[in-house]
Amino acid sequence: MCRVRVIPVALLLAILVGCGHVAKSDVELVPLAVPLTGEAAILQTWTGDFPAKRLDRLPADQREQGVGYIAHQDVFECVWTLFKPGEALPDIDFEKQLVLFARNTRYFNRILIGKVMVKEGTAELLAMETLSALPIEDKVAMALVVVARKGLNGLRTGATVIPIK
Numbered sequence: 001m002c003r004v005r006v007i008p009v010a011l012l013l014a015i016l017v018g019c020g021h022v023a024k025s026d027v028e029l030v031p032l033a034v035p036l037t038g039e040a041a042i043l044q045t046w047t048g049d050f051p052a053k054r055l056d057r058l059p060a061d062q063r064e065q066g067v068g069y070i071a072h073q074d075v076f077e078c079v080w081t082l083f084k085p086g087e088a089l090p091d092i093d094f095e096k097q098l099v100l101f102a103r104n105t106r107y108f109n110r111i112l113i114g115k116v117m118v119k120e121g122t123a124e125l126l127a128m129e130t131l132s133a134l135p136i137e138d139k140v141a142m143a144l145v146v147v148a149r150k151g152l153n154g155l156r157t158g159a160t161v162i163p164i165k
Contacts, residue, residue, distance in 0.1 A: 035121030036151030043097065044090060044146040046083070047112055049139040050103065054082050058101075065157040067125050069164060070099040071149075083142060090146075098149045098164065102127040103142040108134045113143045121153035122161055 055063050057078045062068030070076045073094050079101075080089055092099065102113050102125050109129040117124050127143065154161040 034151060035153060036118045037120055038118060040116040040118050040123060040147045040152070042113070042116060042145045042147060044092075045113065045144065047110070047141070047143045048083055050079075050083050050142040052136055052138055052140050055140070057082060062162060064105075065162070066105045067100070067102050067127075067155060067157045068162065069155050070101065071165065083144070092146055094149075096149055097146050098152065099144055099146055100125060100155065101142055101144050104129070104136055104140040106136070107132055108136050108139070109141055111141045111143045113145045116145065116147055118152065121151060122156050123147070123152055123154070123164075124156040 057075075059068060059070060059075060070079060071094060073092070076092065076094070076099055077089060080087075100113070100116060100123065102111055104111060109132050111127055111129045113125050113127045115126040117126060125145075129141075149164075152164050154163050156162075
């Protein structure tokens, strides 16, 4: 009788051990990006003027805001040729980096991005502007910075957040 009980238990253990094995897949698991918190390092920076009549070259969903981002080479090339005519296009890896911008929306003031602070993946630009009462006519002052894309999922503009795609 002892023998009869051992066989079912051994078979049950064999089945459990066999089912517990996970076959190795050819698919590599990619870890999810952990949202960044803290200060994002500014890798490159530029300031200058941008033609007010060409704000249509900025990303479509960010033309009205004072801040935004550029995530694609073709958009950056269009913006750069108007922002820095005659200057060589900077080398930016858009798979790993983003270009963030701040620009005038009401008055023409020189602008500079000093820091990019990030809280739980949402970036916020800390920018300084000169003060003037000169209306925007033919140009706006604009600043661009390059930051690492990893850990960023949004850009704060006032009370709203623009999702980074």
